[in-house]
Amino acid sequence: MLQPINVSLESLNLITLAPMLVAIAGGLIILVLDLINSKLHKTLYVMLTLLILFIDFGAVLGLNVNERGFFDVMLIDGVSIISQLMIIVASMLFIPLSLTSKRFHEYSYPEFFALFLFMIAGFQFMVTSDNLILIFVGLETASLALYTLIALHNRSNSFEAAVKYFTMGALSAGFYAMGSAVIYGLTGSIELYKVAAVLSLRMDEASIMIAIFGASVLLLTAFAFKLSLFPFHTWAPDVYEGASAPLAGYMSVVPKVAAFVVSIRIFGMYIDLGIEWVRIIILVLAVGTMTLANIMALVQEDVKRMLAYSSISHAGFIMAALALDTTEGTTAIFLYYALFMFTNLGAFAMLWISRHKVRRFSDRYDNPYEKFAGLINIMPMGAVIMALFMLSLAGVPPFSVFWGKIYVMQAAVNSGYVWLAIVMGLNSAIAAYYYLKLIVFMFLKEPVKSVDTVYYNLSKPLMAVIGLATVATIGAIFYIQPLISYIYYMISASGY
């Protein structure tokens, strides 16, 4: 018969669950508040969400590095702490963007904020575990919430985007589940550290290798979808176009950080085991993504789509760092996103400022280049800031993304991949073209219509967020060194 189970509370190490519980509880509080009094002003929810995120942030900071909790399901290592911090900071930047001068549709739902907090909890679960099941459940929680947030923008192309994202996400979830099942079938475990232990003993069995091979390709497909790597990126431009601009900016950072953490855990393990072809397919994916996305970005006529392709290309850039599997390479991933986060969110927020309901400049697109023609005359400060973001994205020193790029390239060279660094350099050169195109439109062209109307959606909180992003973009030179050392310390502490 079964023995009674005795578990001491200390051995559970419940503190490891604290950050996610904060977010989930916050979401529930918002729902309950709305039930009690549905007439509350929506700004309250924004502030409440911010407050919860702050508490969440504090809870993450309070965690100790390299601990496991709850029957070893939870794993708090440096990677998980850094990624949680980045997720929360990006969210804190994102949430105030709802306080525009016109309160858009989605922000009138308290459920929007509740879903947002559940999504964050989902991402946090995803990054604080090496248990494939928990990763899966966290990922799906976050994804479901994200699909809904996209659809809440309430325009026909938002629905289209949400449905596309949902369907393809379901397929990728299928890939993931398949891959995990194969791994379980092979090793009898779905916890990566046990998987690694089993695999390292049975590396010489050919049939095992075939299975590993298949499993890793399936998992890679699933994550390549989440990371929008070529050729799994097809959803990205449509979804970015359909989502509201801030959400598009958010989507190009936060879900990808979470997906990268899991990829580091899974594929880092494979590469560490000496399975060299995993590295090669990752490199192929990375190079293909950065090059093709760049080329496609060139021919876009819409700024938002261009930015979508550009963030795909940036993801490819970072994917290459994953293939290196050195401490420096892993540091580069987080450093890059930490820097990219501010600039990219800033750029999308600038699009958000110019949000119209009516497509006034083009029948097909919301943000065609023509809309920004002559912006320098209409809104000089805005044009300069947008140009700064573009220069930063193009990797012009001394703005923030430049340091990320240079660090990635350095990591590549240090691991002996000189050709990779060269490919990256070439790609940055191509990318500069389409970023400069926007600058040319803003500074050198005359406004298309002689209307003195622009920039309706501006408000104080928006300006504060953009200002913060600008400062972070320009001032990178001052904080880059401490940032690198912090990330490097955290990464090396967790053994990557």
Add this chain to the structure above:
Amino acid sequence: MYETIAFYLFSALTIGLFLITVMSKNVLYAMTSLAAGMVLISGFFFILGADFLGVVQLIVYVGAIMALYSFAMMFFDATRDIKEKNTNSGLVFLLGGLSALVLVMIFAAPIHSDAVQALYPMHEGVGNAQDVGIVLFTKYLVPFEVAAVMLLVAMIAGIILAGKKMDQSLTEDASADDEILIQKDAK
């Protein structure tokens, strides 16, 4: 002996039914065959002695998911044939076939190697449900609860997308209709 016969019978039937699901142009046929296939899959679980999972399979897939599908179908004209916009059906077959082949290869490969050690083996003389329950409420309590959150998310998402005023614009601000504010020249 009976088990082997049952296995092959179920396999053949499952494959056949799922083929209908994929090939049929009529939604109703596809759905019905899917439900039937799901029922037959639960048969595998029973054969393997995982009666708990077998029941779950029945309840979840046949009971919940299929019911949901059929409710959804009521909103459409279910008798109409589906016209897929697939220009290149050859490619689809090729891809489907290749993927299936690869999956079979992958799953078949470990059979040749040593038996896999299960980390949470079944206890002798204890029911399947109890064993699953113990693992689910100790080691997998967190994923279990997160799954609950996931379902909550799905529910909220369903409610607001389907119900709450999504047919009207809730965007605040009087000027939002034309969305153009003439910005007065500050100078």
Add this chain to the structure above:
Amino acid sequence: METLVYIALFAPFVSSMFAALFGMSPRKTFVGIVASLLLLISFAASVMLMMHIYATGTGIHVRMMDWISAGDLSIPFGFLVDQVSVTMMVVVTLVSTVVHVYSIGYMDHDKSFNRFFSYLSAFVFSMMILVMSDNFAGLFIGWEGVGVCSWLLIGFWYHKADVTREENPSISPSWAANEAFIMNRIADLGMLVGLFIVYWNVGSLQYDAVFSALPHLSGTVLNAAALALFIGAMGKSAQFPLHTWLTDAMEGPTPVSALIHAATMVTAGVFLVIRANPLFSVTPEVSYFIAALGTFVAFFAASMALVNRDLKRIIAFSTLSQLGYMFAAAGLGAYWIALFHLAAHAFFKALLFLGAGNVMHAMNDELDIFKMGGLKKTMKWTYLYMGVASLALAGIPFFAGFFSKDAIIETAYNEGTLVLWAILVVTAGMTAFYSFRQVFLTFEGDERYKAFGIHPHEMYKFVLVAMSPLGILAVIAGFGKGSFEHFVTKLLPEYHMSEHTHHIAWLLGLIVLAFAVSGIVLAYKKYAKKLVRDEKVENSFIYKLLANQYYIPKLYEEFISKPYAMISEHMWKDVDMKIVDATVDGIAKFLYKSGDGARKMQSGNLSNYLNWMAVGAVLLLVVAAFSAMLG
């Protein structure tokens, strides 16, 4: 003390940022006042630091942060405040403070008033970094910062159109700004090479590390490094042949000229030589070259000043000439004398420029001294200031210039370089002549401006008051020579006159004085009463040669700019358009085409997208299979 260092350094930065906040808005006087106050704070902090160092005799070394640490290269961002840098800091901040206050009055009517203060303070900040840095990298950053700010400031009135050389020798402000920038870039290349040589051989750019490693280096390396660094110094300090930008830089607003000449820019070269004195003292050949070049420039510039008619250009030439003196002293090993002359010169040169600014302001921006005269009636104070400054410049006893310049000339004698000595003595006479020629033509004699319908007026009171510290220092600075020597020779090598020189010092002084006084007398006789123009002299070859600056700007244009333009055009038309451009266009076209092709992938159809995912998965498998088989 550390706080004081940061206050002194960052007050100008804060000032610049503050003014930049209002950069786009219309003129606001308080911007100028706040900027001036911040500069004053910086000055006060510098003075307190100086007193501290004077009392304790040790420098302050602060390390702000690790700036670059990549691999073996580690450049800490540190600051060193010792006897040399604190002297520079006091001089720079004092002159800058006065210039800031002065600009409030001078730029009164300018639209871009706020922007001007932002640039001005940034200029000072760069110079402070340059002098305070404890390593060559920081110095180089300040060096470049100064270059950029000077470009911004010289070209401040960038909207003025280009004119021909005959009308205005420096064509236009933006032309002059570009010239200054490009000349400096050429020189900076030399500087950069020098830094590389140092880093390559020493492995560090910290001053103390570099200087302590000097004995282990070979003579060639030392000479190369010293020469390369000096080329950098030549650019900033406008030594021959990179001197043309300095006079053209007069296109900038006058306060900028005062700043460039007295405090923030041209002294950087001298400062570099003084700072790196351990390097230059072990390279006697390079040092002698510096001394000889300095002497040559002193004479060369003075000769051009003799005939020039432009008020500001004359002063600019005199700066050039005085820089020559400083380099002569530094080259001869008398580093502290060079530094002393630098400080003293800063005071009276700033005063001269600000005085010239007053005159310009009064004369509606007229600069031709032949069109002035008799201004003493309306502009008493300016006359007094410029007179005092010219006396100091001419080296009349008991004014500041006398002590410092005499010491340099004495040094030349003491070193036995009699040729240099003789040239410097003659130059002293010429200096006296041209400075008083300008003073007399401006303030004495008949009132020629009346013909042009100008009604001069004196500058604002507060401006005149603000100038007074410079005026006082121009008179009394010389008396601090003894204590200054005592102060800086704690760090810089001491320099003693030999017994023999000491004995005949009075005679040497008298000779110089005789030259100076006769220069003044000559100027008085010729110009004080009335302007008599002598056609014969003006048409003589030498006069023309001098008036056209030895045709050097023209030479540069004919032999450097034009051929360069020709080659560029050729390269553009034949090489660039046909080969490079075609290639680039080809690549771009190719990229565009492939982009268009790839766009087909983005059909918007969900089924297609799902197919693509499956294709991707299969492709990945194929790639993985291949690499697994090959690897």
